Amino acid sequence: MPSTALYTDLSGYYDLMCADINYQEQSAYVRRLHDLLGNKGKDYLDLACGTGPHLRHFIDFGYTATGVDINQPMLDIAQLRCPEAQFTQQDMSHLNMVTQMDLISCFLYSIHYNQSIAALTECIASVHRALKPGGLFCFNAVDKSTIDNRDGIKRQLTHDDSDFSFQSNWYYCGEGDLQQLQLSIERTTNGITEQWRDQHPMVALTFAQLQQLLEPYFEVHIFAHDYQRITPWENSAGNAFFVGIKH
Ligand SMILES: C[S@@+](CC[C@H](N)C(=O)[O-])C[C@H]1O[C@@H](n2cnc3c(N)ncnc32)[C@H](O)[C@@H]1O
Incomplete structure (x- = not known):
């Protein structure tokens, strides 16, 4: 029986486990991408936001922030870290937002928590609906x-x-x-x-498959998995950072 105790009973240890992750650098990278390729708006949604470390940085950058996560114990910690943000407990495969966003992110390979190609396809379509014209969808992924x-x-x-x-x-x-x-x-x-x-x-898929799923909805750009600089992805690398600009 698969267990995801880390996001429920052990959620209090999540930030300890991630103590080495440079959330500031990751957030600054996505902010730069948004400045370069986005629509200049400031409404931001983080999917699978966990305990809210990226949301904290985006609030500090001046964005209006919303977090979605399927596990309430993670959202409870995120709410303490980001009292200014709105949170909703949702499965990102069936994302349902009342207002549209300028930027939607999904960090730490969490896009793979869509547990089938069908669920991922539904997630991509619902992210597209949740974005304003010219809005940006940013996430990292691994090629199976x-x-x-x-x-x-x-x-x-x-x-x-x-x-x-x-x-x-x-x-x-x-x-x-x-x-x-x-x-x-x-x-x-x-x-x-x-x-x-x-x-x-x-969900496990190749980057070619992922690109194919995104292309009906987005102009797709694939970047090297390097948060220090924005450079194109080299075809052989198994990790990459995907950016979709809403058609
Ligand atoms: C690896 S953590 C990443 C958290 C945060 N984005 C970060 O970078 O630290 C994955 C998160 O995805 C959430 N999650 C898992 N399945 C989900 C789903 N179907 N919809 C929304 N959130 C989900 C988990 O509860 C957990 O908080």
Whole structure:
């Protein structure tokens, strides 16, 4: 049975796990893309916003911010971090917004939480409806044909008298349109270790497929996965940053 405890029972540890992520840099990168390619408006929506770190930066940049996430415990933390923002608990595969946005983002590969090609297609169509003319859709993605199941990231740290170990890796069996994000979380307090293992089912596809899904709705640009500079994607790289400009 797949578990996503990290976003529910363990949501209080999410920011610890992400302590090494440079949210400021990622937000500044998307803001630059929006300045270059967008419609100059300031209504911003972050899909799968989690605990709201990107929203915080965009509010500080002067945007009016809204966050959508499927898990209320994540939204509760985001609301504390961003009291100025609006939040709604929604599945992004059936996104339903009352007002249209100028910029919609989805960070940290969360677009793959659409759990099938059909769900992703529905998400893309609903993002298109939720954007104003000339609005921008920005997200990063991984190409299933480049996933190496041996690769992973491990982080260890101490917090509140406990030692934590977080491990994450992609798993793709080599066929079909499902991959997994596998996470292992260990907490050791006074010599007693507790362990949780999460398996998050996510949609798997190639960049060629993803481009094909986006093109009926957006002018598509693909950039290198490098938040320090805006450069074109090189065809062989398995991670990339996608930008869609609403037709
Ligand atoms: C890896 S976290 C990313 C959070 C945040 N964007 C960040 O960069 O730290 C993924 C988030 O996606 C949310 N999520 C998972 N499935 C979702 C769905 N179908 N619709 C909306 N949010 C979803 C989870 O609750 C979690 O907060």
